[in-house]
Amino acid sequence: VAGLTNLETKLGEVTGLAMAAQAATAKVLALAKADGESELEKKLQLMHDEASETENRCTDLAGEFDGKKTAILEEARSTKAKGAEMMKTYLDSDSDSLDGFEFLTMAEAGEVGHWSVLQAMSKTAHPRVVELVEWALPIQHRHLKEVMTASIDLAADEDPDETA
Numbered sequence: 001v002a003g004l005t006n007l008e009t010k011l012g013e014v015t016g017l018a019m020a021a022q023a024a025t026a027k028v029l030a031l032a033k034a035d036g037e038s039e040l041e042k043k044l045q046l047m048h049d050e051a052s053e054t055e056n057r058c059t060d061l062a063g064e065f066d067g068k069k070t071a072i073l074e075e076a077r078s079t080k081a082k083g084a085e086m087m088k089t090y091l092d093s094d095s096d097s098l099d100g101f102e103f104l105t106m107a108e109a110g111e112v113g114h115w116s117v118l119q120a121m122s123k124t125a126h127p128r129v130v131e132l133v134e135w136a137l138p139i140q141h142r143h144l145k146e147v148m149t150a151s152i153d154l155a156a157d158e159d160p161d162e163t164a
């Protein structure tokens with residue numbers, strides 16, 4: 001988006017990833033429900049709520065960049081649309097909850113990566129961004145760990161020699 005600094009662009013991107021994460025966790029929640037994975041449903045619901053909280057905090061912070069909020073949110077919507085495309089490509093009607101958690105592993109790794117980039121850019125000069133990163137990055141690390149663990153647990157329940 002024209003007129004944004006690198007930092008503002010990255011803020012837009014993490015905002016868009018938080019929007020996309022809400023759609024992705026909702027989708028995988030439906031797959032987990034269909035597969036009767038009730039213990040994973042609670043984790044997905046929490047992840048979904050934290051993504052929503054992240055979007056709200058990002059949007060509030062975008063409002064503090066004078067006259068840039070609209071453009072930052074435009075960047076966010078563009079990132080969100082790319083995430084939706086990726087999910088549509090990756091998950092189809094044959095997908096089960098393991099496929100869902102594998103997709104979330106990529107998505108959460110993307111969030112960890114982007115928040116780490118924002119952290120590297122926000123050193124010292126932007127205390128409000130630093131504060132948001134300090135809140136968000138540990139949550140994204142936890143999300144990544146949880147979806148990887150869920151993938152591995154689901155895979156362990158599958159018979160490797162059974163026809164897929």
Ligand SMILES: [Fe+2]
Nearest residue numbers: 021111140143
């Ligand atoms: Fe996340």
